[in-house]
Amino acid sequence: MTMEGWIKIHRGLLDWEWYSDTNCVRMALHLLLKANFQTRRWRGITVERGQLVTSRAALARETGLSEREVRTAVSKLEKSDFLTSRATSSYTVVTICNYERYQSTDSTERPAFGPADDQEETNFRPTSDQRATTTEESKKGRSKKSTHTVDTEKGVAGGKTAGPSAELTEAADVLLAWIGERFAQIAAMEEPFTRQQLVWMLRKYDVEDIRRLVAAMDNKGAWKNRSAFCTFTSYAARDHELLTRRQAEAECGRLYTYLQMVQLLPTNGGNYRAEDFETVQTPQGVRWRIRTRRD
Structure with missing residues (x-):
């Protein structure tokens, strides 16, 4: 299906922390292009404006990246609060965290990529009903409290300062x-x-x-x-x-990514079995460590 229309891209993208990472930029732009510009229903679920339903295999097919490259790029985008994702057994719902600020038609001064330090404001994504009632307040408050990531007070250089001491x-x-x-x-x-x-x-x-x-x-x-x-x-x-x-390793011992763990299995010449490992939740996601042996 051919998609029509356009999206806004702010020049502040040039100062984004992942701009030098080609896969991250490619994935971010692809997700912005694919995200819903209005709320729709899909197979019994509501997919909001700024969301899309996809999968790792679909993203790999659409972008030309490998599934491993897709996983890495999406992980980096999640850590920088560009997106959140909710996976099911059949699909993944991706939410562009600041979609309203990227693609709103209210102003030409839109943020680039990444979160503001003000997390409460950054993570707020109004529902369809809330958007209608908060538009005027947003317009009035925007000049007083900017959440543009091109504002040096909010995370990326290039905007106006609040008067340093x-x-x-x-x-x-x-x-x-x-x-x-x-x-x-x-x-x-x-x-x-x-x-x-x-x-x-x-x-x-x-x-x-x-x-x-x-x-x-x-x-x-x-x-x-x-x-x-x-x-x-x-x-x-x-x-x-x-x-x-x-x-994390000081608290939990040596940690391995999934690929590092697999390299230690007999199929890859290693000396450990899958049951020798246990999973640990870290800020970077799930990691594996070798179980403590008990005689």
Whole structure:
């Protein structure tokens, strides 16, 4: 079936943390294109505006990605609060978390991708009845409380600030000078850090963590990328994921993904049986660990 119509894409997409990940961008755009623009009924269930019914196999077929690539991309999009998914034995209902903000016809100033720090506002998705009664309040409040992710106060650089303190501005200038002195190639990137971006970073991260991640960017040759800020957010997200994994392993022991676990089975030359493993729920999803042997 041929789909007609169009969707809006904000230039803030260029500063999205996953913009350098081709599969993530492809999946995000595909889901925006496939999501319902109005509520419909499908096989006895209501599929709301901003939702779609699909499956991993269908997404792989439609995008040309492998099912493994689809799973990885969807997982990243879920972690960044771009979408939520509810799976059944037959299909999966995907919900675009900020669909109204991406595709509303009220204004041309729409957010890019990813959540705002204000989670209560970000995760709110009004029902059909609620949308009719809240439109006017939304219009009035939008100028006072922006949830655009192109707003540096809400998560991605590029928007208007809320007036940083003199102390924070000075700290940003010191950090900018430090980057220029210590890491000239990072400072010379096509889109280098701006004071506004550094102010946002200092609000969100400890200054020593920022310095450590900038040093890691330089060490790994990330200065070859286009955007310093976009690269930093990707490094920060990965750093957080590794820290969370270490904390989980400190509590639960060595954890394995499904593919890592399978590699340890006899069919792949390993010494463990499937029953030697048990599952553990972590912030990154289900992981496997080797059961404690009891004599």
